[in-house]
Amino acid sequence: MRLLTGFTSSHLVMVGLLLGFAIAHSGLAALRPWGEKLIGARVYRIGFALVSLPLAVVLIIYFFNHRYDGVQLWQVQGIPGIQPLVWGLSAISFLFLYPATFNLLEIAAVQKPQVHLYETGIIRITRHPQMVGQVIWCVAHTLWIGTSFTLLSSIGLVLHHLFAVWHGDRRLLARYGEAFEVVKARTSVIPFLAVLQGRQALKWEEFLRPAYVGVMGFIGLLWWAHPLLMKGTAAIKW
Template sequence: MGISTWLTPSHGIMLGLLLGFAIAHSGLAALRFWGESKIGARLYRVVFALVSIPLAVCLIIYFFNHRYDGLSLWQVQGVPGIKPLVWGLSAVSFFFLYPATFNLLEIAAIAKPQVHLYETGILRICRHPQMVGQVIWCIAHTLWLGTTFTLVTSLGLIAHHLFAVWHGDYRLKKRYGDAFLKVKERTSIIPFLAILQGRQTLDWQEFIRPSYLGIMGFIALLWWGHPWLMQMTARVSW
């Protein structure tokens, strides 16, 4: 099979969508303090959401509709144990992806959005849990689908989140200075590394929070509604 046969335009379109989302999302994050000084924290959060959410929805729909595009690199969907493994990894990924749900009032701009310098809960395991969650999600879905389109999407998502690791640390250092550097010394990007090195300890009581029940409910809802979600996105023509 020649490269022109399986390298469909959707590969490039997806990379373009990912790049556009990364520029918008990280760009607005970089401009946060300037923007908040001009229009206030709540309104800037609304602007951030109005830009980021539609772009994210477009990415999700396009991924669902083209996930089997390109070359099939492997096919393991019929292998015993693969489906539970993929769902298990996906569930774990959400516990890393959505620690921000602990501040729902700030996300919705009901309470004044703030920049927090946390060193508790899941941040004891990893200073950038969303990156870890995204990597786990990408591994699970690339394993399940096994197509070049999914692989390209996963590599693009991981690249964006690796940049976000650097960008996030840069912004926190600029904001908090030595206070952030001390937190950085006690945490790690690689999960559990700081704990294994004795720089950090786990406090399991910090994980007993209603927010985790919310994440579990979201996972259950996603499991139940996954077939319906596939049907709805398939109605979009692009």
């Protein structure tokens, strides 16, 4: 009953924004083979970005501005050790969200974007690092904020990424066939499961890459700029 009485219109707006982003992002990913044949890989990547990025920015700003809406389900911000735990989990989440297997030049369409089949680095830990990173990020921020709006947002984000696990595997199977089946058999969705089962072995030298230095620098920058980010988004009356 308490959840229902605290349910605000922002909850419905957030559900709509999440659905819109999920449909656009996953839908365009599904149409990629057809789109690349029609207009080319670079142009399709640019179009993908022009649709996905604005939707993501709107989603992020709206989340920041309404994160304390609804019912306060718990309050742990005053408990010693919670803030370092949340920041630590957030830092770990970015190591998964940016799995260091992306070619930035391809993302920016400077080089021809391609679909890669990886089995190195963080893929040895989990075949879907972005899903794992999103789950960790959602757990950390939902724990810290503790509102019904944040819980709803986190559930939506996690559900979208769980769908993306199925969708991503399906697209890789369609593109690579048996080669993907081999990689799938040697990796796992659940972190470290394939390692614990002896199907995969970690090679720590694969993590000694400049990309991870960049990720750590980004985490430090985000820590410093976090208050400014909150003030900036609050100035947008959404």
